Amino acid sequence: MSRVFNFSAGPSMLPEEVLKKAAEQMLDYEGSGQSVMEMSHRSKEFDGIIKETERLFREIMNIPDNYKVLFLQGGASTQFAAIPLNFMNGSGKADYIITGQWAKKAFAEASKFGNARAVASSADKTFTYIPKTVKSDFDPEADYVYICMNNTIYGTVYHEIPDTGDIPLIADVSSCFLSEPLDVTKFAMVYGGAQKNVAPAGVTICIIREDMLGRARETTPTMLDYKVQADADSLYNTPPCWNIYITKLVLEWIKGLGGLSAMKERNEKKAKILYDFLDSSKMFKGTVVPEDRSLMNVPFVTDSDELNAKFIKEAAAKGFVNLKGHRTVGGMRASIYNAMPIEGVEKLVAFMKEFEQANS
Numbered sequence: 001m002s003r004v005f006n007f008s009a010g011p012s013m014l015p016e017e018v019l020k021k022a023a024e025q026m027l028d029y030e031g032s033g034q035s036v037m038e039m040s041h042r043s044k045e046f047d048g049i050i051k052e053t054e055r056l057f058r059e060i061m062n063i064p065d066n067y068k069v070l071f072l073q074g075g076a077s078t079q080f081a082a083i084p085l086n087f088m089n090g091s092g093k094a095d096y097i098i099t100g101q102w103a104k105k106a107f108a109e110a111s112k113f114g115n116a117r118a119v120a121s122s123a124d125k126t127f128t129y130i131p132k133t134v135k136s137d138f139d140p141e142a143d144y145v146y147i148c149m150n151n152t153i154y155g156t157v158y159h160e161i162p163d164t165g166d167i168p169l170i171a172d173v174s175s176c177f178l179s180e181p182l183d184v185t186k187f188a189m190v191y192g193g194a195q196k197n198v199a200p201a202g203v204t205i206c207i208i209r210e211d212m213l214g215r216a217r218e219t220t221p222t223m224l225d226y227k228v229q230a231d232a233d234s235l236y237n238t239p240p241c242w243n244i245y246i247t248k249l250v251l252e253w254i255k256g257l258g259g260l261s262a263m264k265e266r267n268e269k270k271a272k273i274l275y276d277f278l279d280s281s282k283m284f285k286g287t288v289v290p291e292d293r294s295l296m297n298v299p300f301v302t303d304s305d306e307l308n309a310k311f312i313k314e315a316a317a318k319g320f321v322n323l324k325g326h327r328t329v330g331g332m333r334a335s336i337y338n339a340m341p342i343e344g345v346e347k348l349v350a351f352m353k354e355f356e357q358a359n360s
């Protein structure tokens with residue numbers, strides 16, 4: 001068996017230990033005589049799985065008791081609509097910071113339901129930086145402020161959370177979930193699709209402060225009403241059982257490595273190897289301003305499209321796959337989520353050095 005180093009932005013690598021454990025338990029989950037894929041979501045086995053997943057989530061992310069943890073479906077993109085439906089119901093206004101495609105899509109969706117305002121944007125420089133904001137930039141009447149914490153396509157991240165005063169802050173953390181400690185108390189809601197850093201595509205995890213619940217407009221589809229989901233402990237209908245189970249295995253893996261502080265250290269070490277090389281290379285260059293660089297997604301370019309294409313092709317032949325950048329940025333992007341081993345980044349950089357020598 002030979003496994004590749006998969007630098008995909010998502011779905012992305014899962015830890016090998018997790019895949020092995022899932023394989024081991026595939027035919028018979030803990031003596032139940034069945035796979036988690038086959039069991040009733042109302043069974044005592046699954047009840048144990050979902051409760052333990054939530055418990056681990058709370059422990060590892062240090063989530064206070066006045067927050068709900070929901071396991072939903074529809075991906076992050078469904079929350080783009082659910083958020084305004086649930087929360088844009090006071091003044092009907094909401095402030096969005098536009099830091100890339102995902103923020104833009106969330107903003108467009110909210111604009112269908114109310115008065116969404118783009119407070120700041122980094123579109124002027126192809127989203128290569130995080131626009132600075134101060135408290136007075138935000139409308140005190142806004143029902144919430146919305147940010148995309150880590151910008152998967154462009155490779156930027158908020159190293160400092162915007163100060164929104166008393167206005168509830170909501171963040172899409174899809175591509176930085178569980179990558180480092182996060183102070184949940186600074187947010188009214190954080191959420192993310194699983195397929196970048198948590199589990200296979202299919203479960204979306206929403207962490208919502210309880211006082212935010214019960215504000216949904218009457219026409220909100222039942223499935224998108226966070227209060228309905230919270231009151232039913234994410235079991236209003238059949239949840240994505242298998243994905244929740246894999247989430248549990250991933251959380252156990254993270255805990256075994258020492259939790260989110262250890263994860264952060266590991267991720268910083270990995271990212272540094274790549275950024276240090278990009279800063280010293282004459283051929284490859286990072287595209288993001290150094291102070292806003294993501295630990296998870298690292299876009300880079302050469303100054304020639306042919307060379308980019310040649311690099312991507314030769315890298316794939318060596319087992320470094322999915323390095324092609326997003327079509328709106330071009331060049332390359334290495335997504336180095338939690339499950340990417342340090343060895344994967346070291347070997348990629350060694351190959352980049354070789355490629356630079358051979359082609360200059």
Ligand SMILES: *Cc1c(COP(=O)(O)O)cnc(C)c1O
Pocket residue numbers: 010074075076077078102148150151152172173174175193194196
């Ligand atoms: C991938 C991604 C999304 C879209 O997620 P889906 O689950 O496919 O809807 C949204 N936001 C961010 C930051 C992402 O990385």
